[in-house]
Structure formats: C-alpha cells, structure tokens
Amino acid sequence: MRRSTHLALGAIAALCTGGVTVPATAAWEPVRPVEFIVPAGTGGGADQMARTIQGIVTKHSLMKQPLVVINKSGGAGGEGFLDVKGSGGNPHKIIITLSNLFTTPLATGIPFSWKDLTPVAMLALDEFVLWVNADKPYKTAKEYIDAVKAAPAGSIKMGGTGSKQEDQIITVAVEKAVGTKFTYIPYKGGGEVAVQLVGNHVDSTVNNPIEAVAQWRGGKLRPLCVFDAKPMAYDEPIADGKGWKDVPTCKSAGLDMEYLMLRGIFMAPRATKDQVEYYVELFKKIRATPEWQDFMKSGAFNTTFLTGAEYAKWVEAEDKRHQTLMKEAGFLAPSN
Amino acid sequence: MEELVNLFHGFAVALQPYNIMLMVIGIVLGVIIGVLPGLGGANGVAILLPLTFSMSPTSAIIMLSCIYWGALFGGAITSILFNIPGEPWSVATTFDGYPMAQQGKAGEALTAAFTSSFVGALFAVVMITLVAPLVASFALQFGPAEKFAVYFLAFCSFVGLSKEPPFKTIAAMMIGFALAAVGLDSITGQLRLTFGVTHLLNGFDFLIAVIGLFGIGEILLTMEEGLAFRGGNAKINLRVVLQTWKELPAYWMTSLRSCFIGCWMGITPAGATPASFMSYGIAKRVAKKGSNFGKGEIEGVVAPETAAHAAGTAALLPMLSLGVPGSPTAAVLLGGLLIWGLQPGPMLFVEQKEFVWGLIASMYLGNIVGLLVVLTCVPIFAAILRVPFSIIAPLILVLCAIGAYSVHSSTFDVMLMLVFGVIGYLLKKCNYPLAPLVLAIVLGDKAEEAFRQSLLGSQGSFGVFLSNPLVSTIMILGLIALFWSVIQEGYSRLRSAATA
Numbered sequence: 115m116r117r118s119t120h121l122a123l124g125a126i127a128a129l130c131t132g133g134v135t136v137p138a139t140a141a142w143e144p145v146r147p148v149e150f151i152v153p154a155g156t157g158g159g160a161d162q163m164a165r166t167i168q169g170i171v172t173k174h175s176l177m178k179q180p181l182v183v184i185n186k187s188g189g190a191g192g193e194g195f196l197d198v199k200g201s202g203g204n205p206h207k208i209i210i211t212l213s214n215l216f217t218t219p220l221a222t223g224i225p226f227s228w229k230d231l232t233p234v235a236m237l238a239l240d241e242f243v244l245w246v247n248a249d250k251p252y253k254t255a256k257e258y259i260d261a262v263k264a265a266p267a268g269s270i271k272m273g274g275t276g277s278k279q280e281d282q283i284i285t286v287a288v289e290k291a292v293g294t295k296f297t298y299i300p301y302k303g304g305g306e307v308a309v310q311l312v313g314n315h316v317d318s319t320v321n322n323p324i325e326a327v328a329q330w331r332g333g334k335l336r337p338l339c340v341f342d343a344k345p346m347a348y349d350e351p352i353a354d355g356k357g358w359k360d361v362p363t364c365k366s367a368g369l370d371m372e373y374l375m376l377r378g379i380f381m382a383p384r385a386t387k388d389q390v391e392y393y394v395e396l397f398k399k400i401r402a403t404p405e406w407q408d409f410m411k412s413g414a415f416n417t418t419f420l421t422g423a424e425y426a427k428w429v430e431a432e433d434k435r436h437q438t439l440m441k442e443a444g445f446l447a448p449s450n
Numbered sequence: 451m452e453e454l455v456n457l458f459h460g461f462a463v464a465l466q467p468y469n470i471m472l473m474v475i476g477i478v479l480g481v482i483i484g485v486l487p488g489l490g491g492a493n494g495v496a497i498l499l500p501l502t503f504s505m506s507p508t509s510a511i512i513m514l515s516c517i518y519w520g521a522l523f524g525g526a527i528t529s530i531l532f533n534i535p536g537e538p539w540s541v542a543t544t545f546d547g548y549p550m551a552q553q554g555k556a557g558e559a560l561t562a563a564f565t566s567s568f569v570g571a572l573f574a575v576v577m578i579t580l581v582a583p584l585v586a587s588f589a590l591q592f593g594p595a596e597k598f599a600v601y602f603l604a605f606c607s608f609v610g611l612s613k614e615p616p617f618k619t620i621a622a623m624m625i626g627f628a629l630a631a632v633g634l635d636s637i638t639g640q641l642r643l644t645f646g647v648t649h650l651l652n653g654f655d656f657l658i659a660v661i662g663l664f665g666i667g668e669i670l671l672t673m674e675e676g677l678a679f680r681g682g683n684a685k686i687n688l689r690v691v692l693q694t695w696k697e698l699p700a701y702w703m704t705s706l707r708s709c710f711i712g713c714w715m716g717i718t719p720a721g722a723t724p725a726s727f728m729s730y731g732i733a734k735r736v737a738k739k740g741s742n743f744g745k746g747e748i749e750g751v752v753a754p755e756t757a758a759h760a761a762g763t764a765a766l767l768p769m770l771s772l773g774v775p776g777s778p779t780a781a782v783l784l785g786g787l788l789i790w791g792l793q794p795g796p797m798l799f800v801e802q803k804e805f806v807w808g809l810i811a812s813m814y815l816g817n818i819v820g821l822l823v824v825l826t827c828v829p830i831f832a833a834i835l836r837v838p839f840s841i842i843a844p845l846i847l848v849l850c851a852i853g854a855y856s857v858h859s860s861t862f863d864v865m866l867m868l869v870f871g872v873i874g875y876l877l878k879k880c881n882y883p884l885a886p887l888v889l890a891i892v893l894g895d896k897a898e899e900a901f902r903q904s905l906l907g908s909q910g911s912f913g914v915f916l917s918n919p920l921v922s923t924i925m926i927l928g929l930i931a932l933f934w935s936v937i938q939e940g941y942s943r944l945r946s947a948a949t950a
Contacts, residue, residue, distance in 0.1 A: 155781075162785045165496070169503040169789060183496070184859065188652025189634050189641060193858075196648050221639045224651075271907055277639030299594070299906050300637055302899075305784070309774045315593030315907070324788070328773050328795025408791060447640065 142388035144179040144206055151184055151198055151209040153191030158303055159240065159322060160212045161185060163377055163409070170405050176396060190214050190276065192224040199230045202383040208234065208393060213280040213375045216436035221278040223447030228433060231380035233426045234393045237401070239374040239416040242284055242320045242341040243361060247311055248334055255339040255367035258318065259292055272296040273307045273316030278445040280375055284320045284341060286443040287371040311335060322375070323358065324413035339364040341373045346414045358414040374416060376432065378425070394421050457579060460807030463508060464815050472513040473812065477820045480520015484536050485527050486853055492779040493856070494521060499786050507790040508805050512812040514786060515766070518779050519571065519820045522762045526563040526755060527831055531556060532846055534665035538656060539722035539758035541888055542730040544664060546743060546750025553746050556832040557690035561825065565698060566705065566752045568821045570760035573709040574716065575813045578767050582799065589717050589768045594903035595914045597718065599924035601897035604724040606932040607731040608889055622882045626890025629654045637902045649862040656891050658854050658863050659870050663884055665850045666871025669843055671878060691825055701752050704733050708753045712760025717768055722761040723892050729757030735934060763813060770794055770806060
C-alpha cells in the first residue's frame with residue numbers, strides 16, 4: 115500500500131511539474147520508479163538527505179520516473195543492506211549509506227559487505243564535533259580533556275547515537291588518546307543526544323553539526339573541536355560571532371583523531387556501466403542545485419565528491435580502518 | 451500579551467483561502483491515512499513531504515500538520531467499528547469503543563471519540579500558546595531515569611485493573627516483553643533472538659501484532675459465533691451527535707485529567723500511545739462506573755481519545771523548541787523543517803515568528819475543520835455496520851493484509867499478522883487479556899532502553915531512580931498505582947476497625 119501510494123503520488127507530482135529534461139545522451143534510463151533505500155529511521159541524518167534529494171529531483175524534474183524513499187532501518191540498517199544485496203541486477207534500486215555500511219556487519223555478524231554492492235558516488239562527508247554544555251567552564255578541548263583526566267575513570271558521561279557505531283568508535287579513540295575511560299550512553303537519535311546534553315544528563319557528545327547547530331545558536335551548547343584534518347569551510351557567524359570555521363581541529367588541541375562519515379550512494383549488485391553512469395550524472399546535477407548547496411551549508415558538510423575507482427578505493431580504505439578500529443575497541447561480533 | 455498579538459497575526463496567515471483549502475485537503479487525506487491500519491501518520495506525512503517543497507514553509511506545515519490531525523481523528527474509526535486500531539494510540543479506544551458499536555451505539559462512540567480528540571487537542575494548543583517556553587524547559591529535565599519512571603508509571607497504572615487473574619495478566623505482559631526484545635539491542639548493538647532470520651532484524655512491529663491480535667482474532671471469533679455482525683441497529687442520523695454531546699459534559703473530570711496526562715506525555719516526550727493507555731487505566735480506577743469499563747462505557751472512549759490527541763498535539767512543542775520529535779510523525783515533520791531551511795530549536799520562536807504562530811493558529815483552525823469533517827461523516831461510518839458480515843469480513847481481511855504489508859513493504863509481515871490472529875483468538879478463548887501484551891510490545895523496548903541508560907549513567911546504582919524530586923515523585927506515584935487495591939483495602943479495614 116505504501117509503495118503504491120508513493121508511486122501514485124510521485125506520478126502526480128511528476129505530472130504537475132510537467133517537465134521532462136533528461137538529456138538525450140544518457141544511454142540508460144530508469145523505466146520504472148526508482149526505490150531509494152535509507153538504512154536508517156525517518157528523521158535521521160541519512161533520511162533527511164534522501165528526502166532532500168527526492169525533493170530536489172521532483173522540483174527540478176531531474177528524472178522521468180519518480181524517486182521513492184523507503185526506510186529499512188531494522189538491525190542497525192542491516193535490513194536495508196540485505197534488501198539491496200538481494201536485488202542483484204535491479205537497476206531501479208539505490209541506497210544511501212552512513213558509517214553503518216561498515217559497522218553493522220562487523221558488530222552484528224550479518225552476511226554483508228560493501229563489496230556486495232556497486233559503488234556509485236560519494237555525495238559528501240559528515241563532520242563530527244566535540245560538544246559540551248555552554249554552562250560548563252570548558253572553553254577549549256584541552257580544558258575539557260584536562261578535566262576528564264582529573265576525574266575518576268568512568269565518571270564522565272559521553273552521549274552518542276547507537277551502539278558500536280560511529281559515535282562510540284570516536285569515543286573509544288578519544289579514550290585512547292586521553293588515557294582514561296568515559297561511560298558511553300547510547301541513544302536512538304542525534305537530536306535526542308544533543309538535547310540530553312542541553313539538559314546536562316550527559317557531559318559531552320560528538321554530534322554531527324546539523325544535529326546540534328540549533329542548540330549552539332540558542333547559546334545552550336559549545337563546540338570544542340572538530341574531528342577533521344582541517345577546520346570546516348563555512349565562515350558565516352552562528353553564535354557569539356563565531357562560525358564553523360572558528361572551531362579548531364581536535365588534532366591541534368592534542369586529540370589525534372580524525373573521523374568523517376560517508377554519505378554515499380550504492381546500487382544493487384551487477385549494475386552495468388551505463389546504469390552507474392546515469393546515476394553519477396544525476397547526482398552531479400543534484401549537487402549543482404542551490405537547494406543542495408543550502409543543505410550542505412546548514413549541516414557544515416565536507417563536500418568532497420568522488421566516483422568510480424577513486425570512490426571504491428576510498429571505501430576500501432575506510433572499510434579496513436573500521437575493521438581495525440572496531441577490533442581495537444572490542445566491538446566485533448563473536449562470529450567475525 | 452505579545453503572544454496574543456502574534457497569534458492573531460498567525461490567524462491572519464492561516465485564514466488565507468489558499469491555506470484553508472490546504473487544511474481541508476490535509477484533513478481528508480489524514481483521515482484516510484488514519485483509517486488504513488498500518489499506513490500511519492508518519493508514513494503519510496513522509497510520502498507527501500516532497501510535494502510541499504514548492505510551497506512556502508508556512509503553507510507546507512499547515513497542510514502536513516492537518517494530515518497529522520486527520521490521522522489522529524481517523525485512527526478511532528476502525529477501532530470502534532471493527533476492533534482494528536488504525537494507529538497505535540487507538541488501541542485503548544477499542545476497549546470500550548468496540549463493545550459500544552456491538553451494542554448498536556457506534557454513532558455515540560464515534561461522536562464521543564471525535565469530540566474528545568478535539569477537546570484534547572484544543573487544551574494542548576492553548577497550553578502551547580500560553581506556556582510554551584516554560585514547558586520546553588520542563589522537558590529538558592527528562593533524562594533516562596525520568597523517562598523510565600514515566601514508563602514505569604504507565605505500566606503500573608495499567609497492571610491489575612483487568613478482571614482476569616493477575617497471573618494471566620502477568621503472563622500476557624511477559625509474552626509482550628519477550629516479543630519486544632527481538633531485534634537489535636540498542637544498548638549493546640547486538641542482535642537478539644533473531645536466530646539468523648533476516649525478517650526478524652526489525653523485531654516484531656507493534657502494528658502487525660495489533661492488526662493480527664485484534665483484527666484477525668476478532669473475525670475468527672465472529673465466525674465462530676455465527677457470522678453475524680452485532681451492532682447493525684446503529685442509529686444513522688446526525689441527531690445522535692447532538693444527543694451524545696448532551697451526555698459528554700458529565701465526564702468533564704475524566705476529560706480534564708486526560709488532557710493533563712496527554713500534555714505531559716506529549717512533552718516529555720513519551721508520546722500518544724502511553725498517554726492513551728495511562729489515561730484509560732487511571733479513568734478505570736477513578737471513575738464511578740469504572741467496573742463497567744471494557745463493556746461499552748462511553749467514558750472509556752473519552753479518556754484514551756482525549757489523552758492521545760492532547761499528547762499528539764503537545765508532541766509538536768518539543769520538536770519546535772528543542773528539535774526533539776515527540777512522535778514518529780513529528781520526526782518526519784522535523785526533517786521537513788530542516789529541508790525548508792528552518793532550524794528547529796530555541797531560536798525558532800524568536801527568528802521565525804510568522805512560521806511558528808502560523809502553525810499554532812493552524813492547530814486551532816485545523817482541529818475545528820477536522821471535527822466538522824469527521825462529525826458530518828459519523829452516520830456514514832455507522833452505516834458500514836449494516837453491511838452483511840459475509841461481505842464486510844473479506845474486505846476487513848484485505849484491509850488488514852494491506853495494512854500489515856505497508857508497515858515495511860514485506861509479505862513476511864502478512865504471514866506474521868495471520869499467526870498473530872490465531873494467537874489472539876486462542877488467548878481470547880482462554881481469557882488471557884490482550885491489553886497488557888500490547889502495552890508490553892509497545893513500551894517494552896523503550897522502557898528497557900531507558901532503564902539500562904539510567905544504570906549506565908549511574909554506574910549500576912539503583913539510587914538513580916530516587917535521585918531527584920522529579921524522578922522520585924513519578925516512581926512513588928507508580929508504586930501507589932501498582933498497589934492501589936491493597937492500599938484501598940487496608941484503608942477500609944482501618945476505618946472499620948476504628949468505628950468498631
């Protein structure tokens with residue numbers, strides 16, 4: 115029912131906007147509505163991005179066929195990955211990934227690897243920032259780390275999204291760099307984590323920029339450092355005359371950890387070159403729209419765009435890195 | 451005063467003919483979405499979200515929030531007529547709504563449900579208008595321990611009120627907890643009880659269990675009892691609306707209590723489902739005719755519907771002021787806000803006055819429009835019961851199957867629904883209550899998560915559940931609710947001893 119409603123509405127939307135502007139050069143085009151799988155729940159970061167893309171496609175008539183967003187969040191996204199893995203040879207199915215592309219198979223032992231899918235393109239990378247409550251005295255990452263070191267191990271609470279996923283991986287890495295232990299408390303969604311920090315139920319978080327920016331603007335939270343090699347590119351002031359660009363890197367504060375989360379697109383197994391090419395072109399057009407650029411700015415995303423062999427190489431390296439990180443943290447499922 | 455000026459400004463925005471048209475469209479779509487079990491408000495809003503990107507944010511949120519109101523109204527319809535809850539929060543409405551329909555009072559039950567929904571929503575909107583900033587800071591005090599206390603209270607206020615032996619209630623609840631535990635354990639990130647079956651990765655979805663247990667189970671029972679639909683003599687004219695309205699003011703106390711429970715649960719944010727259960731449970735304890743609950747008491751429809759709608763409305767407040775959605779639908783709306791370039795959070799009320807007050811004004815108007823739309827349809831809905839069972843039963847079966855399929859677009863879920871149907875039939879035959887089972891499936895994993903988060907934070911000390919006045923009060927209320935009958939008995943014994 116949901117799917118057919120999707121299709122009907124999508125078709126109506128396509129008719130209403132009336133435009134069909136797919137270039138004649140494309141060798142392959144979808145002949146049926148395309149399913150856009152989100153391996154996460156509604157309202158989260160991946161879901162927002164998928165629905166923004168869907169909105170952009172509809173508004174600018176970038177596809178002849180409707181693009182239908184479907185959430186398959188079961189088993190930390192395992193449901194979605196297995197669904198696409200089992201749709202070999204179906205070019206009408208794409209999936210947006212987050213770090214659970216690597217972490218879910220490692221932590222749960224479900225039979226899946228990114229190599230089962232066909233890589234299409236990296237859309238962007240999501241940053242991670244160390245946040246504390248604005249009422250706390252810590253102005254820099256160093257001050258906070260010193261306070262953590264001084265406190266008894268385990269008495270400082272770090273809130274994060276999910277268990278054995280990116281937030282907890284970063285937490286473990288910070289523990290290692292600092293030489294102490296946090297108590298990691300997993301929550302269901304990033305927005306909830308940010309609010310728990312505002313309410314002082316946890317002491318710090320590693321929220322993505324988009325999850326906590328509103329609380330920063332409202333003067334409730336303070337960013338200490340970003341887990342990237344260089345500061346973020348956006349210099350528009352957000353609070354107290356400071357913008358994302360003014361957030362120093364964690365490395366400069368003595369926390370040697372870099373972590374970026376993939377926001378990338380994959381297709382089902384056995385996709386042809388033409389089919390991959392179609393989607394690459396589509397996402398290039400999406401990236402050129404002002405709506406996409408606004409979205410990138412609102413979430414302070416790292417806008418690296420990769421396709422083809424370069425993209426596959428990046429994913430491969432990242433997969434290896436996650437295996438090491440997860441192994442060191444003791445997060446591997448018994449079967450692995 | 452500034453709030454009122456802003457509100458009137460908001461009314462001016464919401465009353466533009468274009469926006470009123472969007473409101474009516476939204477309500478009608480929402481009612482349809484609410485009637486179809488499984489489709490649900492969150493899915494409905496998610497599907498329609500991209501259509502609104504070309505509208506102004508204010509118009510878009512007006513239409514989407516009206517779909518939300520419509521779904522809240524619509525959820526009650528199938529609960530009352532066929533014992534199939536269209537939405538999770540209408541489960542408690544079936545307890546008395548369906549028996550009423552069987553007694554030929556479908557019109558009364560529907561009117562009571564719709565009117566109560568309206569009252570609940572109105573109360574919540576007034577609260578949002580007047581005390582929004584205050585309420586937002588209250589929500590911030592809710593950490594894991596406080597949340598667990600709220601779930602604890604919901605369970606306690608519901609346990610022990612059924613007439614079935616406590617052993618059967620506890621057995622049913624434990625089955626519910628076991629089912630809720632299947633799937634990903636969100637604290638350790640590991641899979642539990644899935645036995646390598648891919649379909650179980652997602653756990654047992656509450657909706658599928660409910661559609662099977664209630665809908666299919668009911669059809670099986672009716673078949674056994676001779677293929678007759680009771681309740682065909684329902685009055686089908688609009689006079690029944692007026693007659694019911696005369697009756698409703700007598701339940702003002704229940705309404706008011708349910709409004710408070712609903713607002714509280716919507717803000718914290720526990721959501722509409724626990725609100726409806728808790729409100730029903732407490733009304734059953736406190737009401738004069740409480741012992742009649744479950745046999746077709748109109749008050750048993752008023753209590754859960756008022757609370758569910760108040761909670762559903764109040765759930766939008768933490769979303770707007772904190773960026774935390776109080777319900778799945780609110781979560782999708784939150785995504786919409788971000789896409790329209792609005793940043794929910796403390797600054798939204800300051801920086802986007804037109805949007806916020808336009809939305810609040812549309813809550814008033816949308817609910818009035820919604821009430822008018824659904825009330826005029828009461829006779830039509832009640833007339834459905836006159837259709838012979840042999841025609842309507844296959845239709846209901848199809849509706850249930852579609853609903854179960856649409857939850858995750860999976861045919862496995864349809865099988866699962868049928869299995870739950872047989873289980874539901876057997877449990878009813880053996881006089882096991884279904885309500886505690888359902889409550890445990892809905893809230894079991896959330897309560898577990900909050901419990902374990904609390905203990906993680908306190909490094910294993912149970913003192914965290916009595917560590918501040920807020921959490922202690924809720925926990926003690928829960929214990930009082932749990933042992934209410936014992937306390938009452940002790941009190942009356944004490945009194946008789948004193949007089950003797």
